[in-house]
Amino acid sequence: MVSQPSVNIKEILEQVVSTKPLVYHMTNMVAMAEQAHLTLAIGASPVMSLSSEEAAEMVNIANAVLINIGTPSKEANEAMLSAAHTAKRLGKPAILDPVGYGATKLRINLVERLLETGAFSLVKGNGGEISLLAGERAEVRGVDSVGSPPAAIAAKTVAQKYNCIAAATGPDDYVSDGERVYVLRSGHEWLTRISGSGCWAGTLMAACLSVTEPLPAAMSALSLMGAASQIAAEQSDGPGTFRIRMFDVMYQITQNPHAFSFPQWELMEV
Amino acid sequence: MVSQPSVNIKEILEQVVSTKPLVYHMTNMVAMAEQAHLTLAIGASPVMSLSSEEAAEMVNIANAVLINIGTPSKEANEAMLSAAHTAKRLGKPAILDPVGYGATKLRINLVERLLETGAFSLVKGNGGEISLLAGERAEVRGVDSVGSPPAAIAAKTVAQKYNCIAAATGPDDYVSDGERVYVLRSGHEWLTRISGSGCWAGTLMAACLSVTEPLPAAMSALSLMGAASQIAAEQSDGPGTFRIRMFDVMYQITQNPHAFSFPQWELMEV
């Protein structure tokens, strides 16, 4: 840990609220509803659609695009590829969340085709997904970097490999631009006892990406998740009430970010 | 404001509870789960399906049909058209919620084809959707009706244009039969901080439509939304707990509507 990057999360959240960006979610059927609730709670505006017949038009009217492959289907996959190509062509900020990457050939092929579009300035996943995306190079680097967590190395590798910002979430979150790696030690155990907390992070990143660059967008989103989860957990008796309190706290924080403190990212040696 | 229409919401809610209507929802993947929860909370019975192979049969066994195009797909669109044709043929009460009308060509075409079936005695949407549905005539009328809110004018126009009852929801809700326009000033700001509150109104309207005419169905449903949202907000700390409390309050109200008071509709000059 050598220094603290300067990301003005409070300003970014205020800009989200003041611009109310339209975040086009192409996302899985499990987290979709709560991602929509979250988008509104933080003052942005969601649109969800997996229709191949309107994906390109939706990209056109959106301020940011989030593609999350959690529950693939023939039509959804076609729609996601159409959206990615359109986002690239129009220069719309776009995030890829390769949920379950590596679990099936379908997901591996879909993610490869999506990444080939060059549309994504930010790729986020859990540590396992990002490590698999990093592929052999991560393994090699793992040998080189004794003591560095595999997910941190993988984030750096993915950022280099796909010329993007990469975020690997987990007990510790890592974000990398391919040169530097930053770590956030925050969050709460109950984030692993609800489904979709990683998907929620994607929603927050997409909202932030509509008002700032990918690196501060990823860092702000994960700081917000960390801050909110710690407050929500204190008000809750288990993962059910915790999940619902998250929407209250997200709303309260984004209504008045200056009243809250946020966990800080640190530069790490990888 | 000249007079108050006589809609016996308490009697309508009691009839819903005593008849437990089966409400066939063809609805979007975002609000679907909570619309099912809501249907049960108020004492009705939901069935959700977007399968083109069973849509006609589902219409046949349902007491009311709600078609909400929020997340279109090839199969769902085909299923919705099949259901609309069947509802028309069988005379089943049916509601259209043209979510996102105007956002894409797909949605415009789908809504036009659905409306061409003549199946819908009630069309509901937010103010923007109803205004777009009203089309040029709304703009013309907007010029004519200085001082009238655009959504109120649009509701009247849509009711005339499609020979139905039209409801435009928003901070103020408007319902029109094409001659008169009624306004409801109720609700809570947090209804805009959760996803699907408009879809929920569609669910309530569909349940009421199984026991009464479209005009009192729309008015009762929106009065219920208004009453419940104000009570739920008082018991909540933000949009998360508010959303969950809504199900408690909806249940409490419909269990004993005589213990509650409801916001009143007023006739307005448009």
Place this chain on the structure above:
Amino acid sequence: MVSQPSVNIKEILEQVVSTKPLVYHMTNMVAMAEQAHLTLAIGASPVMSLSSEEAAEMVNIANAVLINIGTPSKEANEAMLSAAHTAKRLGKPAILDPVGYGATKLRINLVERLLETGAFSLVKGNGGEISLLAGERAEVRGVDSVGSPPAAIAAKTVAQKYNCIAAATGPDDYVSDGERVYVLRSGHEWLTRISGSGCWAGTLMAACLSVTEPLPAAMSALSLMGAASQIAAEQSDGPGTFRIRMFDVMYQITQNPHAFSFPQWELMEV
């Protein structure tokens, strides 16, 4: 009521937590999100997918498979059949929840084709679905068994007919191996005021089925539902808060099952 079967629910729940089984859900769009939340709350791991292109691979990596036909679609139906065949071939434990069986020809045909695979060691449904599945034999038995509840008879018939364990849920739950029938008198009325409580029971059964036989899996899951619902109801004001509290209580129980008591199954004469 003659005796109490010996099912060590506490041990089964501890085994779920310690092995963290991967439960592959092919389930309806209404309950899917909350089934994922529930799986994580009890310490297991969910994967949801209705993609026909990856169903076989998902079965291969899963510890148990749950097929719930609540919202059929062309691709989902194809995927479910693919998964059932693969589960049979690989000997993966699999549960069928024939939601809405009998409501449409599509559901009848789909369930028949799924059952023909011989993949399911456990078939669960509500009393109505299990009674319809039992078919004529249930009616005949109904004549023979004066005084026995139809759902209890149907569970026995379905278990015989499909050579499986059958569970019929309702105010009283029945489980049968085709010879004996057991009854559980537990639960709470609010389970009927939320959508998907039967689907949740399927999730719990699938998690248990990954560590034990179908009969104790079904009985443990329904005892857990009963215990949790009674505790959650005491902490709630209606079906909304009840639904959320269920996740807290499920988490609390499975974290420390020895601190809780569970409703007991009883053998009954059918």
